Amino acid sequence: MPSTVPVAAGRPRSPSRRRVLGTAAKLVSGLAAGGATACAGRPPPAARTAPDPLPRPAFRLPAVNVSRDRIIRTVVGLRPFRPSGFRVESVDLGGGRILVHNYGHGGAGVTLSWGSAWLAVEELIGDAPPPARAAVIGCGAVGLATARLLQRRGVEVTIYTKDLPPDTTSNVACAQWSPYSVSDPRVHTSAFEDRFERAARISHRIFQELVGVRYGVHWLPNYPLSDAPFGGPGQPGRLADLFPGTRDLEPGTHPFPVRHAREYTTMMIEPPVYLGAVIEDFQLAGGRIRIRDFGSLDEVAGLAERRVVNCTGIGARDLVGDEELVPLKGQLTVLLPQPEIRYIALYQGLYMMPRADGILLGGTRERGEWSLEPNREAEERIVAGHADFFGRMAKGAEL
Numbered sequence: 182m183p184s185t186v187p188v189a190a191g192r193p194r195s196p197s198r199r200r201v202l203g204t205a206a207k208l209v210s211g212l213a214a215g216g217a218t219a220c221a222g223r224p225p226p227a228a229r230t231a232p233d234p235l236p237r238p239a240f241r242l243p244a245v246n247v248s249r250d251r252i253i254r255t256v257v258g259l260r261p262f263r264p265s266g267f268r269v270e271s272v273d274l275g276g277g278r279i280l281v282h283n284y285g286h287g288g289a290g291v292t293l294s295w296g297s298a299w300l301a302v303e304e305l306i307g308d309a310p311p312p313a314r315a316a317v318i319g320c321g322a323v324g325l326a327t328a329r330l331l332q333r334r335g336v337e338v339t340i341y342t343k344d345l346p347p348d349t350t351s352n353v354a355c356a357q358w359s360p361y362s363v364s365d366p367r368v369h370t371s372a373f374e375d376r377f378e379r380a381a382r383i384s385h386r387i388f389q390e391l392v393g394v395r396y397g398v399h400w401l402p403n404y405p406l407s408d409a410p411f412g413g414p415g416q417p418g419r420l421a422d423l424f425p426g427t428r429d430l431e432p433g434t435h436p437f438p439v440r441h442a443r444e445y446t447t448m449m450i451e452p453p454v455y456l457g458a459v460i461e462d463f464q465l466a467g468g469r470i471r472i473r474d475f476g477s478l479d480e481v482a483g484l485a486e487r488r489v490v491n492c493t494g495i496g497a498r499d500l501v502g503d504e505e506l507v508p509l510k511g512q513l514t515v516l517l518p519q520p521e522i523r524y525i526a527l528y529q530g531l532y533m534m535p536r537a538d539g540i541l542l543g544g545t546r547e548r549g550e551w552s553l554e555p556n557r558e559a560e561e562r563i564v565a566g567h568a569d570f571f572g573r574m575a576k577g578a579e580l
């Protein structure tokens with residue numbers, strides 16, 4: 182559903198703006214009443230020194246109601262981060278068996294799932310006739326997209342997985358369509374950049390076909406916010422065109438209690454709805470799901486299927502022995518839903534994303550941390566930071 186930003190004819194002036202204007206008015210009237218002796222014939226000093234009033238905000242947005250008694254849960258997930266980037270690569274297991282790896286998408290596994298799956302299916306099948314059967318290991322966003330693309334090529338697919346949604350990292354994701362936190366630019370190669378761009382573009386295109394209530398995918402305006410001016414126009418890099426409607430908003434023309442706001446539109450993919458719908462598609466197309474925890478690649482090589490795609494996310498570290506793969510622990514504190522909140526706000530490393538099942542507050546990434554226990558200190562910081570920000574926004578605080 183294309184999002185619209187509610188446009189108001191104007192908004193009541195904020196207390197601080199009222200204060201500024203009220204003080205200036207008092208100063209002018211005081212000078213007019215008694216100042217004839219002081220500076221007759223000169224313009225009142227206040228008129229020269231008062232700051233130019235900011236333009237009025239061109240639109241209004243409701244503020245999130247942040248308080249500890251509105252928290253409904255805090256969830257934790259381990260982003261599967263590989264500094265050199267996600268791995269899509271085939272390995273010959275011998276005896277005519279091919280394994281294609283498809284894991285390590287960091288903070289963008291949902292975002293990149295369809296594009297990365299596309300690359301994996303190319304790797305598995307290429308120009309050859311598709312195999313009659315294939316297996317996918319893993320039932321997160323990446324495994325499901327891979328399984329569906331194989332089915333679209335006419336392949337009979339079985340998913341083998343240790344856990345099903347809702348017990349996957351993909352269920353913890355927000356999930357904003359945002360191809361970031363995927364790799365380390367100091368480490369990844371230009372060849373990876375090309376693959377990454379291709380995956381992002383394919384994924385962006387396929388997710389557009391899933392917009393609607395059935396898949397829980399919709400367009401939302403995003404507002405990165407900053408006290409300092411943004412560096413350059415638009416989203417950085419080669420993917421700028423995937424962030425339609427990018428524009429910088431002048432101080433005072435937006436409803437946020439900071440000077441600088443940028444606006445662009447992305448898709449929001451609600452994992453509880455999305456993953457369930459894709460599993461349903463998979464099963465309707467004849468796909469089967471088997472619960473199985475693989476302890477080694479030897480076990481994988483023992484499967485009846487001779488074509489296998491490994492989509493085990495952070496689980497690949499143990500399964501494959503890939504020590505480059507590290508967890509980037511993230512957590513989200515979820516508040517009671519507020520259906521009127523239809524925008525994403527990102528400020529000082531914190532972010533707020535609205536979903537049907539709650540308002541997500543996040544902003545953590547703990548590298549190398551394996552614990553699935555919530556970090557209470559981080560939770561406190563995130564809730565307090567958002568309470569302060571949205572409290573100021575609700576009061577119409579000025580800069």
Ligand SMILES: Cc1cc2nc3c(=O)[nH]c(=O)nc-3n(C[C@H](O)[C@H](O)[C@H](O)COP(=O)(O)OP(=O)(O)OC[C@H]3O[C@@H](n4cnc5c(N)ncnc54)[C@H](O)[C@@H]3O)c2cc1C
Binds near residue numbers: 292359
């Ligand atoms: C707080 C937070 C916010 C995030 N926000 C976003 C976001 O806004 N946008 C975005 O795109 N991404 C986001 N992410 C990242 C995203 O969650 C991951 O990149 C993504 O879930 C990875 O998907 P996956 O399918 O590879 O892994 P998973 O979802 O972890 O799925 C892996 C599957 O493999 C199975 N498995 C693992 N090991 C084995 C084994 N040995 N044998 C059998 N099965 C196995 C698991 O049971 C599971 O089914 C976020 C992550 C976190 C933690």
